[in-house]
Structures are given as structure tokens and as C-alpha cells.
Amino acid sequence: MEEKYAYIEGAEQPIAMHPKKFALWLFIVTVVMIFASLTSAYIVRQSEGNWLEFDLPDIFWYNSAIIILSSITLHWAYMAAKKDDLSKIRLGMILTSILGVAFLIGQWYSWAALVDRDVFFVGNPAGSFLYVFTGLHGLHLVSGVIFLIIVLISSFRYQVHSKNMHTMEMCVTYWHFLGGLWLYLFMFLLLNH
Amino acid sequence: MATAHTATHNEASHDHHDHEHHENFITKYIFSQDHKMIGKQFLITGMFWAIIGGLLSLIFRLQLGFPDMDLEWLRPILRGWITPDGRLDPEFYLALVTMHGTIMVFFVLTAGLSGTFSNFLIPLQIGARDMASGFMNMLSYWFFFLSGLIMFISLFIETGPASGGWVVYPPLSALEQAMPGSGLGMTLWLIAMTFFIASSLLGGINYITTVINLRTKGMSFSKLPLTIWAFFLTAVIGLLSFPVLFSAALLLVFDRSFGTSFYLSDIYIGGEALPNTGGSPVLYQHLFWFLGHPEVYIVLLPALGITSEVIATNSRKPIFGYKAMIISMLGITILSFVVWAHHMFVSGLNPFLGSIFMFLTLIIAIPSAVKVFNYLTTLWRGNLIFTPGMLFSIGLVSFFISGGLTGIFLGNSAIDIQLHDTYFVVAHFHLVMGSASFFGLMAGVYHWFPKMFGRMMDARLGYVHFWLTFIGVYLVFFPMHYIGIAGFPRRYYSWTGFEFSNMYTDLNMFVSVAAIITFGAQLIFLFNFFYSMYKGRVASLNPWRSNTLEWTTPLHPGHGNWPGEIPAVYRWPYDYSKPGAKDDFIPQTVPLSATPESNLPHEQELVKLEKEIIADEEAVLVADESKES
Numbered sequence: 129m130e131e132k133y134a135y136i137e138g139a140e141q142p143i144a145m146h147p148k149k150f151a152l153w154l155f156i157v158t159v160v161m162i163f164a165s166l167t168s169a170y171i172v173r174q175s176e177g178n179w180l181e182f183d184l185p186d187i188f189w190y191n192s193a194i195i196i197l198s199s200i201t202l203h204w205a206y207m208a209a210k211k212d213d214l215s216k217i218r219l220g221m222i223l224t225s226i227l228g229v230a231f232l233i234g235q236w237y238s239w240a241a242l243v244d245r246d247v248f249f250v251g252n253p254a255g256s257f258l259y260v261f262t263g264l265h266g267l268h269l270v271s272g273v274i275f276l277i278i279v280l281i282s283s284f285r286y287q288v289h290s291k292n293m294h295t296m297e298m299c300v301t302y303w304h305f306l307g308g309l310w311l312y313l314f315m316f317l318l319l320n321h
Numbered sequence: 322m323a324t325a326h327t328a329t330h331n332e333a334s335h336d337h338h339d340h341e342h343h344e345n346f347i348t349k350y351i352f353s354q355d356h357k358m359i360g361k362q363f364l365i366t367g368m369f370w371a372i373i374g375g376l377l378s379l380i381f382r383l384q385l386g387f388p389d390m391d392l393e394w395l396r397p398i399l400r401g402w403i404t405p406d407g408r409l410d411p412e413f414y415l416a417l418v419t420m421h422g423t424i425m426v427f428f429v430l431t432a433g434l435s436g437t438f439s440n441f442l443i444p445l446q447i448g449a450r451d452m453a454s455g456f457m458n459m460l461s462y463w464f465f466f467l468s469g470l471i472m473f474i475s476l477f478i479e480t481g482p483a484s485g486g487w488v489v490y491p492p493l494s495a496l497e498q499a500m501p502g503s504g505l506g507m508t509l510w511l512i513a514m515t516f517f518i519a520s521s522l523l524g525g526i527n528y529i530t531t532v533i534n535l536r537t538k539g540m541s542f543s544k545l546p547l548t549i550w551a552f553f554l555t556a557v558i559g560l561l562s563f564p565v566l567f568s569a570a571l572l573l574v575f576d577r578s579f580g581t582s583f584y585l586s587d588i589y590i591g592g593e594a595l596p597n598t599g600g601s602p603v604l605y606q607h608l609f610w611f612l613g614h615p616e617v618y619i620v621l622l623p624a625l626g627i628t629s630e631v632i633a634t635n636s637r638k639p640i641f642g643y644k645a646m647i648i649s650m651l652g653i654t655i656l657s658f659v660v661w662a663h664h665m666f667v668s669g670l671n672p673f674l675g676s677i678f679m680f681l682t683l684i685i686a687i688p689s690a691v692k693v694f695n696y697l698t699t700l701w702r703g704n705l706i707f708t709p710g711m712l713f714s715i716g717l718v719s720f721f722i723s724g725g726l727t728g729i730f731l732g733n734s735a736i737d738i739q740l741h742d743t744y745f746v747v748a749h750f751h752l753v754m755g756s757a758s759f760f761g762l763m764a765g766v767y768h769w770f771p772k773m774f775g776r777m778m779d780a781r782l783g784y785v786h787f788w789l790t791f792i793g794v795y796l797v798f799f800p801m802h803y804i805g806i807a808g809f810p811r812r813y814y815s816w817t818g819f820e821f822s823n824m825y826t827d828l829n830m831f832v833s834v835a836a837i838i839t840f841g842a843q844l845i846f847l848f849n850f851f852y853s854m855y856k857g858r859v860a861s862l863n864p865w866r867s868n869t870l871e872w873t874t875p876l877h878p879g880h881g882n883w884p885g886e887i888p889a890v891y892r893w894p895y896d897y898s899k900p901g902a903k904d905d906f907i908p909q910t911v912p913l914s915a916t917p918e919s920n921l922p923h924e925q926e927l928v929k930l931e932k933e934i935i936a937d938e939e940a941v942l943v944a945d946e947s948k949e950s
Binding site for chain 2: 145147148150151154155157158159161162165166169172173176178179180249250251252253254256257260264
């Protein structure tokens with residue numbers, strides 16, 4: 129039992145994808161399934177009638193702009209990381225994190241706007257669903273911001289550079305996904321509210 | 322990229338180095354990151370839950386078979402759940418049924434089966450050192466453990482555990498006033514299931530990543546053992562369906578604790594209207610069964626995969642229709658997601674929609690029949706070796722047929738009106754899903770016990786265990802078909818109010834006695850399992866003379882599975898009794914160029930390709946030697 133095993137991995141694996149990156153994609157699949165099921169539930173429930181009609185808060189438009197902008201700054205940081213431009217990586221990561229937090233604050237104000245319209249979490253499911261969508265997406269976004277900050281910290285430790293892109297790439301994938309997820313939810317609500 | 326790769330590799334070997342030196346009781350047996358230990362943890366925990374779940378069923382079977390029995394002797398255990406006149410409390414009966422279902426479906430046949438064998442076999446059979454992420458794997462077990470702990474605690478609270486059936490339909494489960502079990506017990510159920518979902522997803526992500534990324538050289542998808550195909554597709558199903566259960570549970574939590582109305586509408590309690598309006602209880606059913614039906618295949622597919630392997634090995638024949646097996650499993654995987662509403666035929670579903678779901682449901686009979694056909698044709702004229710594992714596999718095929726046939730009845734939306742929620746349904750799924758999967762689990766334990774613990778289980782005790790269980794299962798569940806057709810609804814505490822039911826009292830008594838004997842037979846297994854773990858005959862390296870990679874490891878593989886190089890793979894895993902070959906089995910590690918006497922014409926072509934792999938291997942060996950010196 130106590131033999132020493134030399135860890136020598138063979139040549140290239142059959143599919144050369146980093147296992148952690150692959151696992152991240154699978155995690156994204158689970159998040160997609162959660163939101164797919166919730167939005168389907170929304171449609172199923174809506175088709176049964178007794179549905180509260182109200183206007184979506186305008187602040188959603190600004191938030192969408194913010195999240196798109198944050199994806200752009202993150203991509204800029206990613207390009208900088210490929211070129212080993214450390215100061216630009218840091219600037220890009222800081223900007224993205226700030227925009228991420230700004231989006232979250234914006235979502236909070238969208239809830240306030242909903243309450244102004246007399247749409248509450250407790251009440252007609254039309255409103256409750258909206259709170260669940262934004263709340264659950266917000267929770268995922270918090271995890272995304274934490275991920276951004278982790279990469280930011282490791283960039284200060286000189287651990288993000290063109291030869292060590294795994295964490296950075298995973299962070300970029302996750303963040304773009306969360307941005308895309310919001311755009312999907314917003315579009316879905318625009319078409320189905 | 323290349324640099325990064327070496328960097329991670331150095332890190333890995335460093336970790337490993339540390340691990341070997343500091344391995345103490347806690348890191349080895351408790352917070353282990355070794356997939357083999359985690360597999361065993363899942364197995365032992367699964368066995369614990371199987372005993373609990375089985376005992377719960379015996380208690381309600383006593384009530385069903387002997388409604389007038391004095392249960393005073395159970396008071397030391399059940400305390401207040403025995404009424405002053407010595408009867409089982411009706412509320413507790415509902416809790417028993419609910420907990421039996423939850424425990425068996427999720428804790429035993431999902432975690433105990435898929436968790437055990439996916440963890441244990443995937444790295445060993447594809448030729449990997451460990452899972453893609455040992456840490457996530459450990460987390461997966463401990464989330465499961467935590468989930469089990471919470472569920473276990475819920476058994477002992479004053480208001481009793483969740484009691485709304487394992488499907489926990491609202492409004493019954495959503496309103497605390499509905500029944501005692503819908504209070505704290507239901508809350509704990511939901512918390513436990515959340516951890517369970519997290520555990521399944523962590524495990525599933527790991528299984529898929531490992532199968533796709535960490536296969537050894539030469540192990541293409543067309544050379545994967547069918548066990549791995551089954552575990553892989555099971556993980557895919559779980560990955561797609563468990564998040565939906567999470568959504569369903571999340572909305573239920575909001576309804577219960579925050580006062581929303583996703584599932585609740587127009588409910589009056591004691592003449593007073595609840596404030597909730599606009600919800601739809603059928604919405605919950607849609608969400609639940611979108612997981613619930615695939616869950617059936619999460620439970621069944623690993624058992625079918627294990628059976629494929631065990632039957633081929635012990636028939637000393639290649640599995641019949643390897644590709645057809647894979648295609649039918651893929652078919653089952655896809656179809657499992659589009660049939661959920663056949664659980665809802667009587668929920669007021671649009672009858673037209675009902676016929677669509679009926680059509681899709683009946684299509685599943687095709688891949689299932691292909692699999693049965695292939696098992697039978699593999700057995701046909703094979704040199705059958707009746708090991709206990711083999712017997713349990715054949716038992717699985719038997720249940721899969723007898724239970725599958727009744728599925729054709731239930732899948733019909735018209736017949737379902739009569740049979741829905743009767744004992745016919747209970748008989749159907751206990752045979753095809755419960756017993757079949759349980760037999761797959763048992764086949765796996767008997768077959769891979771030598772790899773898990775380095776010792777053999779006693780075969781004679783295994784035979785006794787098999788025959789008692791096999792006959793017992795049929796004696797328990799076959800009569801239930803008749804009871805069901807007669808119209809007995811499931812989940813009823815007693816039928817004494819109905820005149821027609823008197824006719825079946827003796828049949829229910831019979832079922833209960835058979836259930837007690839069948840449960841008793843499992844004690845033989847438990848004894849055999851733990852006795853053999855310490856005192857069993859020491860196993861040879863390849864006791865079943867099997868082809869797959871796990872039998873090329875040492876008797877007690879350490880963390881990393883193979884000392885030195887991971888073997889490369891040159892052929893599919895089912896070269897049994899190949900004409901012309903010296904032995905009746907050729908392990909996957911034997912190159913085609915080493916067996917010119919048995920190669921088929923197209924394999925002779927592959928020999929050239931193979932030379933490249935071998936040249937590669939030698940280059941690595943030379944490099945190692947130079948590194949060492």
C-alpha cells in the first residue's frame with residue numbers, strides 16, 4: 129500500500145482540454161438548466177391566466193449596458209494578459225469588478241422600482257418570478273465578482289500572465305456567461321411580460 | 322500551454338508526495354480524496370440507508386398486512402407514534418411511506434449505486450490516476466453525508482419527517498396546516514435535498530470531466546466498457562435534471578417560508594381563505610417530474626451498465642451488440658427528458674398532450690427491448706459461470722422484463738386512469754426500477770468486492786442470498802399487481818372501510834410476510850460483506866478472468882492506482898472466447914500485434930497503427946529512465 133507511485137502522465141490526453149475548464153463548462157450547463165426551467169415555468173404559469181401586467185423598470189436597460197461594458201473591459205484585460213501587460217490587466221480587472229458591483233446595485237434599484245409599481249415578491253406570481261430571476265442571477269453574479277477579485281489579487285501576485293492563463297480564461301468564460309444570461313433573461317422578460 | 326501543463330504536473334506529484342507521508346487515519350478513511358475510498362464511503366453509507374429504508378417499509382407492511390396487530394412491542398423505538406391502543410399512528414404511516422421512497426430513490430439507488438460505482442470504477446476502468454478533481458469528489462461525499470444527517474435528524478423530530486409522499490406535491494407539502502409532516506419535517510427535507518442536489522452535481526461534473534479528459538492512451542469511446550458508458554450517460558442525465566429539481570424546490574421554499582404563491586391558489590382552511598392567489602400546483606408537478614422521470618434512469622442505467630459487464634465476463638462471450646447497447650442507452654438518455662408528463666395523465670392534463678406523451682413513453686420500450694435482447698443473446702450458448710454477481714445480473718434482466726411489461730400498460734393514458742396511484746404502479750416501479758437497480762448494485766458489489774477489499778465474498782452465502790432475495794422480491798411484488806388492478810390505492814393507511822377489500826386481506830398478509838423474509842435475507846449479505854472484508858479468502862489479481870483495466874492494478878491499489886506507467890489500451894473490453902486465441906479472454910492491454918493467431922482481418926489492419934502507440938510508449942519509458950538516473 130505504501131509503495132511510491134511516480135506520477136508520470138502519458139503524452140497528450142485524448143481531448144486536450146483543461147479538466148477544470150471543462151468542469152466550469154459543465155457547471156454553466158447546470159446554471160443554464162436552472163434558468164431554463166424557471167423561464168419555462170414562467171411561460172407555463174403565464175398561459176394559465178390571472179397574470180399581473182406591469183411595465184418593466186427602465187433601469188434594466190442601464191444595467192444591461194453596464195453588464196455589456198463590463199464584458200468589454202474584461203476582454204480588454206484578457207487581451208492585456210495575453211501580452212503580459214500587467215498594469216492594463218489590473219486596470220481592466222478593477223474596472224470590471226466595479227462595473228459588476230454597479231450592476232448589482234442597479235439590480236437593487238430595479239427592485240425598488242418594482243416596489244414603486246406595487247409589484248412585490250409576495251403576490252401575483254408574475255412579480256414573484258421577476259424577483260426570483262433577478263435575485264438568483266444576482267447571486268450568481270456575486271460569485272462572479274468574487275472570482276474577478278480572486279483573479280485581480282493573483283494579478284498583483286504576478287500569477288496572471290500569458291503562460292498562466294487558466295484561471296483568467298475560466299474567469300472570462302464565467303463572466304461572459306453571466307452577462308449573456310442576464311441579456312437572455314431581460315430579452316425573455318421583454319418578450320413575455 | 323506546454324509550460325503550464327508541466328507546472329500543474331509538478332504540483333500534482335508534489336501533492337501526492339506529501340499525501341503518502343502524512344497519510345493518517347483521518348486523511349485515509351474520512352476526508353479521503355482517493356476515488357476508491359470515496360466509492361467505499363458511498364457504498365457503506367448507502368448500505369446504512371438501505372437498512373433504514375428497508376426497516377421503514379417493514380413497519381408499514383405490518384400495518385398493511387396485519388391491520389389488527391398489537392404493535393405495542395414497537396413502542397420502545399417508535400414511542401409516541403404508537404397510539405395508546407397499540408396501533409400505528411396514521412400520520413406516521415404517511416411519514417414512513419414518504420421516507421421509504423425518498424431514502425431508497427435518492428440515498429440508496431442514486432448515491433449508493435451511482436456514487437459507489439462511478440467513483441470506484443471510472444478511473445480504474447478508463448486508466449486514470451484519480452478523478453479530475455479529488456477535492457470536489459470529497460466534497461460530493463460530504464454533502465451527501467450532510468444531506469443524510471439532516472434527513473436522519475428529521476426522522477426524530479416531534480412533528481415527524483416529511484409526509485407528503487416522496488414527490489412532495491404542494492399544496493400538501495407547502496402548507497404547515499395541512500399535516501404535521503409539512504412543518505419542520507418538510508423544511509428539513511428541502512434542506513437535505515438541496516445538499517443532495519449539490520452532491521449529485523459535484524459528482525456528476527467530476528464523472529463527465531474524468532471520462533472525457535482523463536482516458537488512457539488508446540481508450541477511445543469505442544473501446545470504453547459499457548459500465549463507463551452507462552455511468553457517463555447517468556451523469557449527463559443528472560447534470561441536466563437535478564438543477565430543475567433545485568428550481569422546483571426553491572419555489573417551494575419561497576411558497577412555504579416567504580408567502581409567495583407559485584404553487585398555491587384559492588385555498589380555504591377551516592372556512593377561511595388563504596391570501597395566496599394565482600399559483601398553480603400542476604406547475605410543481607411539471608418541474609418535479611422533469612427531474613423525476615430522468616431520475617428513474619439515473620437509478621437504472623448504472624445497474625444496466627454493471628450487468629453488461631458482469632454478464633459478458635461470466636458468459637465468456639463478447640457482449641452482443643456493443644454499439645446497439647450504446648445507441649440504446651443514448652436513446653434512453655434523450656427520451657428520458659421528453660416523457661415526464663406520463664406521471665400526470667390524471668392531473669387534468671390536456672388529453673391531446675397526453676397522447677403525445679404516451680407515444681413518446683412507449684418509444685422507450687424500443688431501446689429497453691434492444692438491451693434485453695442483447696443480454697439474452699449474450700447469455701445464449703455462452704459458457705455460463707454462475708458467480709453470485711452473475712446470478713444477480715440475470716435477476717436484473719428478469720425484473721427488467723417483468724417490470725418493463727407493466728410499464729407498457731401504465732404508459733397508456735387511457736389505462737392509466739384506472740391504474741393510476743394503485744398498487745399496480747407500486748408493483749411496476751418496484752420491479753423495474755427498485756429491484757432491478759438493487760440487483761445491479763448487488764451484482765456490482767459481488768463482482769468488484771475483490772478489487773475493493775482484496776478478498777473474495779463467500780459464494781455459497783451469495784447463492785443463498787440471491788435465491789431468497791430473487792424469489793422474495795417476486796413474492797412481494799407480483800401479488801401487488803392483482804391488488805392494484807382490483808383498485809387498491811397506494812399510500813392508504815387502511816382499507817377496512819371498503820367492502821371489496823376484505824377479499825384481499827390474505828394477499829396483503831402474504832406480501833408482508835414475504836417482505837419480512839426478503840429483508841431478513843439481506844442480513845446474510847451484510848454478514849458476508851463484513852466477514853469477507855476481514856476474513857474472506859484473499860483474491861487473485863483477476864479472479865473473474867476479466868478484460869477490463871481495473872484487474873491490471875495491484876491487489877491493493879494505492880492512491881494513483883498503477884505503480885509506474887498507466888497501461889495503454891489496444892482493444893475493446895469484450896474479447897472473450899475469441900476463436901484462435903490461447904486463453905478465453907484477452908485483456909485490453911494486450912496489443913493486437915501480440916495475438917496474430919486470433920486477429921480478425923480488420924484488426925490486422927490496425928496492427929500498423931498500433932505500432933505508433935507502442936513506439937510512443939517506449940519513448941516515454943526511455944525518458945523516465947534518463948530522468949531517474
